[in-house]
Amino acid sequence: MRKYRNRANITQDRLAGIIQFSQSLIGFIERGERTPSHNFMQRYDDAVHTGGELVRLWAHLTRGASPRWFRNWLDIEQEAHTLHAWEPLYVPGLLQTEEYAITVIRGEPGISDAQVEKAVTARMERQAIFLRSDPPMYRVVLDEGVLQRPIGGKKVMHRQIERLMEAAESSRIGIQIIPVALGVTTGLLGGFAIAQISGSPDKVYIESATNGHVTDHPEDVEAIHRRYDALRATAQPQHVSTELIREMEKLWT
Template sequence: MKPLVFFGAEICRRRKAANLTQECLAEITQFSRSLLGFIERGERTPSRNFAQRCDDALKAGGELVRLWEHATRDASPRWFRGWLDVEQEARALHTWQPLVVPGLLQTEEYARAVIRGEPGISERQVERAVAARMERQEIFTRADPPLFRAVLDEGVLHRPIGGREVMRRQLERLAEAVESPRIGIQIVPLELGMTTGILGGFVIAQLPGSPDTVYIDSATNGHVTNRLEDVEVIQSRYDALRAEAQPRHASIALIREAEKLWT
């Protein structure tokens, strides 16, 4: 039995032993019933936070977390797993992306095209990584979703990742995302020619009762830190980028214009 299928089956077995319906366990853990169903069938990759909440709810004594570690050992890089916990707990996320759409706003097809660009990655690893990325987006369906603010370089809208249809759907997804009062997107126009932040993307996570934490992209392993000096530098860059970005209505217009070019 595949590790993800075994993990899901164990969740289901323990849930039934506790006389809980999917609806009840979903309410206790504050995840959606649909996500719980997918995971119990082994069709989605759970986060550590999901495994921990189910472990607590079902009084598994850490066994579900241990199974999760085995089941997901190649779904996300080890260095990235610490950030997943930060992302799950954040009350606000602010990101700058000069090259690609942020993972939390990617369509499945776009994510697959991006992940396939990793040298030497197998198709099995691609599919598990795509599933893990889609599962991360469940934070927007929670009762208390985080505030998400993204500043993107205009080049992101025109980089042909995955082909015309993939790009059209991805830009359609961005336009739909900003309809949520919890999600904001601003575009930095190419005509500005600015170089602030051009060397890489980053994310700032604001956590309740804890210092801000940042994730910084790199060509090898991303870097996660809450070191005050690093956070202040990243915050300063983000403020500069946001000041140069177009306001919401103008940014949406740029997204819509680019979407038409991919039709």
């Protein structure tokens, strides 16, 4: 970044005025002490006229913040026209607020502040797929306990529930809730996601306590589809689920 800035004969102070970020933040990022957002990098790239080179390098940087076993899924996620997900314990990454994501990621034993920052940045940038001109359809089934678990405390949960309400207003996103009172046990062993890609077999991502598993093996895909279909059949209709989420918003106010 510094090489391109110097080549463009732009000081940090002048650059700060152009891209509307502080000079101190520019310094931190150029020294590798902070992870830039996509917005920052795009403005920086435009200001120093690299023709998108820094944005491309940034994409590799944020991709590297994700575990190796998850990077294949990131590519699949980008290609999918439809994504389905089940989560029994927490809000899926594609719908998390930054504060909620920080709390979840900090739960990894031994993780450093720098690693948290990079992982959160990568998670937030994944959500950019919903800003595309052709965003994927996203269908999510959540256990009601996800809405009740106080991850990050009242303020964080209130904003997270608001985020779910905002997402539910999109014609491309559907959220269904399985009430705790039903005592459903299907899927309690862990979350999973299904990606549907034109001209390609479905692929699934299966969570575990250590490394997630990505596969398009027909038997695995069929087994996950069966579980998802069973869960979705048990879940409340979308309009009822939206009311459940709205009630939970009052709980965290």
